[in-house]
Amino acid sequence: MLPLQGIRVVDLSSVVMGPYASQWLGDFGAEVIKVEPPSGDSTRRTGPATELGMAALFLGVNRNKKSVVLDIKTPAGRDELQSLIATADVFMHNIRPQKLARLGLDAQTLRGNYPRLVYAGLHGFGEDGVYAGRPAYDDVVQGLSGAVALMQAKTGDAQYFPAVAADKTSGLIAALSILAALLKRERVGQGSYVEIPMFESMVAFNLVEHLYGRHFEPSLGAAGYPRVLAPARKPYATIDGFVCLMPYTDAQWAAFFRATGNDDLATDRRFTSIAARTAHIELLYETTAGIVEEEATAYWLALCETLEIPAAAVHSLASLEDDEHLRSCGFFQMVQDGRNGTLRFPGVPVKFDGERPGISCPPRLGEHNTSLFGRRGPELSRGIDEALHAIQQANQETP
Incomplete structure (x- = not known):
């Protein structure tokens, strides 16, 4: 039994932040019902696909969920959504609050109707x-x-992180916050309104180490952790590639320098303590780079293993699938799907009682309308059926 089994989540979010959060809840056993408009989540069309509406980005953040199509701009669609929320433990969305208020889906209204609801x-x-x-x-x-x-x-150049870091970071914080609210509900019997703002979440994430000297009033230095901002902090070039090696403690650095024939550096006051190394971090990295470039990657991996210094080769995104550790622990999971064939997913990284939660294929648009709503009223049925028919027709035309 997974920890969230029996918890129902109605998820009105789209794109990445919200779906990533609800995917974690689904991975942990919750029944996540993804509510989509007739056009579907935009990520259904983002990236390569073998089936219309099941593109790569959608697959990445929507496993272990159900999908229903509701047009909440119509009274019938709002009625059906309300019927779902009445059975839910969690309602979550990433729509601007003023829009939801006009539809009667604001926190005050829903929490008044459903006191045990966690509204995120x-x-x-x-x-x-x-x-x-x-x-x-x-x-x-x-x-x-x-x-x-x-x-x-x-880098000297204004760039974004090469990941949707704000979406994913905020999504993780959202999942964590929803879990905390569910725990509170078990203790006090009341739901909560949980607000998870992207901007504040990402500022908090960045300033964990980078507030640095500005933790103090008056300031004891500039913002920014020098070690991770040093331009020379990067994988070290070897004779035949790159290696990531990370002596960290005083003892590890001394052992590394001695093992490489640099006894003088092992006693150099600029490198004998973490405070001194931080003050001279660029020099430290440049010095180490000059040492590492003289040998092959395998040499450094073997030496670091002997010295108990953390080290690793550099993977490409594709070579992660062949990593011996990930293979041995069965991390990547293959899912068989009727139309898409074999799909590969990164597994749920967390285990419960030694077991890794399983993965179900992300849902097709509106796949669970019938099972969740049964017989529908004519107005709602017509809108949903027209949307599903259009999708089905498009799928048949997809080569």
Whole structure:
């Protein structure tokens, strides 16, 4: 039995932040019902696909879910959504609050109707700030939250992190916050309104290490953790490739220098303590790079294993599938699907009592309308059936 078995989540979110959060809940055993408009989540069309509406990005954040099509702009669609929410433990969305208020789906209304409901609003910005209600996407929040500034400090060029880092970070925080609210409900018998703003979440993420000297008032130095911002902090070039090696403690650095014939560096005061190494971090990395470039990658991996210094070769994204550790622990999981054939997924990284949760294929658009709603009223039925018929027809035309 997975920890969230028996918990029903009605998820009105789309794109990445919300779906990533609800995917974690589904991975942990919750019944996640993804509510989509007739056009479907936009990620259904983002990336390569063998079936219309089942593109790569959608597969990445929507496993272990059900899908229903509802047009909540219509009274019938809102009625059906309300019927789902009445049975739910969690209602979550990433729609701007003022839009939901006009549809009677605001937190105050729903929590008044369903006191045990955990209502999670995944917003771009906190509702009590001057940015409240503004639209937000990953690129925008990366720029505002300091992520671009970090990349510029590191590379000299204003860039985004090469990942939808704001969406995924905020999604993780949303999943964590929803779990906390569910635990509170078990203790006090009442639901909660949980607000998860992307901007504030990403600022908190970036400043864990980078607030640095500005933790203090007056400031004891600039913001930015020097070690990770050092331009020379990167995989070390070897004779035949690259290696990531990370002596960290005083003893590890001393052992590394001695093992490479650099006894003088082992006693160099610039490198004998973590405070001194931080103050001279660029020199430390440049010095180490000069040592590492003299030998092959395998040499350094073997030496570091002997010295008990963390080290690893550099994977490509594709070569991760062949990593011996991931293979041995059965991390990647293959799912057989009627139309798509064999699909590969990164597994759920967490195990419960030694067991890794399983994975079900992300749902086709509206796949669970019939099983969840049964016989529908004519108005609602017509709208859903027309949308599903259009999708089915398009699928038949897909080569």
